[in-house]
Amino acid sequence: MRIGVLWNKLADPKNIPRLFAFSLGIILIVGLIVPMALNPDQLYPRPAPQVQVDEGLAIAPYDRGGEVLSQPGIIKPQYPDNAEALGMITGYMSPPAQWISSISPYFGTSIYSSPGGLIDEILYYTRGFDTILESSILMMSFIIASWLSINYTMNRKNDEKEIKADVKKAINESTQVANEVKVNDLKARSKQLRRDN
Amino acid sequence: MDFVTLGGNLLGTIPLGDIVLYVTPFNLFLFAVLLGFTLLIALSKPETQVEATMHNLNNTEVKVGPKEFKQRRFLSIICGIASAGAMITGDLFNFTLFMALVGILNIGIVSAVKQTTVLNSAFNYGLIAMMCSLPLFGGAAIILAATGTLSLAVLSQMPASPMVVFGAVLMLIGILGESGVAPFFASKAEMFRTAGSPFIVIIHLSSLFIIVRAVEILLLVLW
Amino acid sequence: MLFIPPYVPEAFLTMYLPAIYAGLIVGFIATMAIAMKRQEIHILILTDLVGLAMIFVVSAVGTDLAEALILPGLVVELAETLAISEILITREMRIIEQDPRRNLSKSSSIFPQPFSLNMEIMTTAPNFIALVLIGYGIFLTGFTGGAVAGGGIVLYALSKKARGLPVLMLDGIAGVSGISWCLWIIGFLLFFVAPQYWLLSLFLAACGLLLKVASKVGLIGLLMREDIDKE
Numbered sequence: 095m096r097i098g099v100l101w102n103k104l105a106d107p108k109n110i111p112r113l114f115a116f117s118l119g120i121i122l123i124v125g126l127i128v129p130m131a132l133n134p135d136q137l138y139p140r141p142a143p144q145v146q147v148d149e150g151l152a153i154a155p156y157d158r159g160g161e162v163l164s165q166p167g168i169i170k171p172q173y174p175d176n177a178e179a180l181g182m183i184t185g186y187m188s189p190p191a192q193w194i195s196s197i198s199p200y201f202g203t204s205i206y207s208s209p210g211g212l213i214d215e216i217l218y219y220t221r222g223f224d225t226i227l228e229s230s231i232l233m234m235s236f237i238i239a240s241w242l243s244i245n246y247t248m249n250r251k252n253d254e255k256e257i258k259a260d261v262k263k264a265i266n267e268s269t270q271v272a273n274e275v276k277v278n279d280l281k282a283r284s285k286q287l288r289r290d291n
Numbered sequence: 292m293d294f295v296t297l298g299g300n301l302l303g304t305i306p307l308g309d310i311v312l313y314v315t316p317f318n319l320f321l322f323a324v325l326l327g328f329t330l331l332i333a334l335s336k337p338e339t340q341v342e343a344t345m346h347n348l349n350n351t352e353v354k355v356g357p358k359e360f361k362q363r364r365f366l367s368i369i370c371g372i373a374s375a376g377a378m379i380t381g382d383l384f385n386f387t388l389f390m391a392l393v394g395i396l397n398i399g400i401v402s403a404v405k406q407t408t409v410l411n412s413a414f415n416y417g418l419i420a421m422m423c424s425l426p427l428f429g430g431a432a433i434i435l436a437a438t439g440t441l442s443l444a445v446l447s448q449m450p451a452s453p454m455v456v457f458g459a460v461l462m463l464i465g466i467l468g469e470s471g472v473a474p475f476f477a478s479k480a481e482m483f484r485t486a487g488s489p490f491i492v493i494i495h496l497s498s499l500f501i502i503v504r505a506v507e508i509l510l511l512v513l514w
Numbered sequence: 515m516l517f518i519p520p521y522v523p524e525a526f527l528t529m530y531l532p533a534i535y536a537g538l539i540v541g542f543i544a545t546m547a548i549a550m551k552r553q554e555i556h557i558l559i560l561t562d563l564v565g566l567a568m569i570f571v572v573s574a575v576g577t578d579l580a581e582a583l584i585l586p587g588l589v590v591e592l593a594e595t596l597a598i599s600e601i602l603i604t605r606e607m608r609i610i611e612q613d614p615r616r617n618l619s620k621s622s623s624i625f626p627q628p629f630s631l632n633m634e635i636m637t638t639a640p641n642f643i644a645l646v647l648i649g650y651g652i653f654l655t656g657f658t659g660g661a662v663a664g665g666g667i668v669l670y671a672l673s674k675k676a677r678g679l680p681v682l683m684l685d686g687i688a689g690v691s692g693i694s695w696c697l698w699i700i701g702f703l704l705f706f707v708a709p710q711y712w713l714l715s716l717f718l719a720a721c722g723l724l725l726k727v728a729s730k731v732g733l734i735g736l737l738m739r740e741d742i743d744k745e
Contacts, residue, residue, distance in 0.1 A: 107411060107478040111418040111557060112549045114468050114475050118426060119545035121464055122538045128457040132530035133439040134521040138578040142523035159517035168517050172442050176306040178709035183716055190653060207658045209720045216582040218719040220308035222702045227388040228586040231395055235597035236730050238399040241362050242600045243737050244681060247607055307706060384583060391590050395597060402601050410605035417598035421561040425541055428587045429571035436575045
């Protein structure tokens, strides 16, 4: 095949995602022969699975030590010097969460995502900037989607037939309601008259 | 490689917990240029294209409506700020998030146009941007698994193992796709073919600057 | 009692290879499927599978940090699907608008068309289920809580009978969402400017995110409502 034909194919936007997917797939499969191993010296390590459950802790898989409002929890961030109130959020539990943890050991995951806990410390404090970007991505794509739907795809000001049908329906319904109100009104008035007499 | 060999002396850092933004003369220059350009965009008005009509001796104007103009200007300003932020970030995962944000904003800037060819290429670019989340975030996660850190300051001091190289290659293909460099240029190049010039140009400029910054980051990680 | 170990436990080290290989293989299958398919709507759905592979690769690290990093990945994937599918619908509608009598293109295999949704649950239960979901969402707070509470609002909005897009209401709710987002930014800055007020910042962040995500998801429900019953 001549190279010009190839370039022409590459200039069609429709082929590009498929070409990209193909090259990405090749690189992924090359990854199977690369020697890989997890470095044991990681940030924010967690205990082995089931250890905390077996010990019977109240907020089982997510207990990272610390006491509410007094003692910080134990965490291992990249730069401990940059965060002064380090660990306080990890040790914190909101009052409802405290109450739930006192009555049952089975709500660890729910309590973990209520205010306080290690994930909140990471998401809001030590790596809070990541979360800001992430939620701005959500906001931007929402702006794009809702702008399109309000101004174009769901803009019903253009299809007049439908609006007419809807208006007719609304008029019918409102006359029905008005009739019902009238009948009820009459009934109530006659009742009142009878009672007065 | 060190910060000093690549970008000049470290002028200062902005510590935000684990994510430390750092400023060297190189990064500061890129940052300032992007912010200046964003300011220009915020003040300017969109151009109008004039097209020749088929079978007729007439010209038609392709204009940008006021509603469309507002949305486009907003998205372009955010796009400029986001790419300026990507210039000074000092965290690998943070950088990939900045890239994802710039990618979705690029799509958004052209999403309101009426030309179906532009929408078609925006859709195809969007498909690539969605697929890019695997190489970008996955590559960063593989580097995290191999070295145990995401901070560029620490990563630049570490020797590169084969696993780090693999993570970096994954990130590279993600960057190529997201910023629309050859051979994946067609979908992004077609997106510019519409009216409203200064806003369209930020698409081009942001991917240009981000690829410069990505090269710096890959050098920091690999050397 | 050992709350966190100094190094990653043996269990995660042995699980790493199977987990990341699973991720790479899932990614390979998904990308090859995309490379072979021609229909655009199929490609759009298959990209979700690529996102799944990304979650495999990130979660293979197995630390608390990895758990926190999954959330951005998940949200980015979701947000891009939302925007890009809307662009696909817009494109198809523009094509139809320009030439209504043209045959449908083979490659897109999508025809934007309203559908009717008639289920019993939408008349009997929405109030109760929405209340329970919103209550649980408020307890959870943050992103998860926002998603749960937003699910409740979606169900409520979907089962409403009145039609017509309330643009004013949409603008209002979007405004609430934006203001709560700003609350959270203030909370984030307070963390570093005044660390002694960390509790205030925590609640600003958690409640701001809850309000923001819940209102956004609820708005999606309002928008979806427009497509239903449009015979």
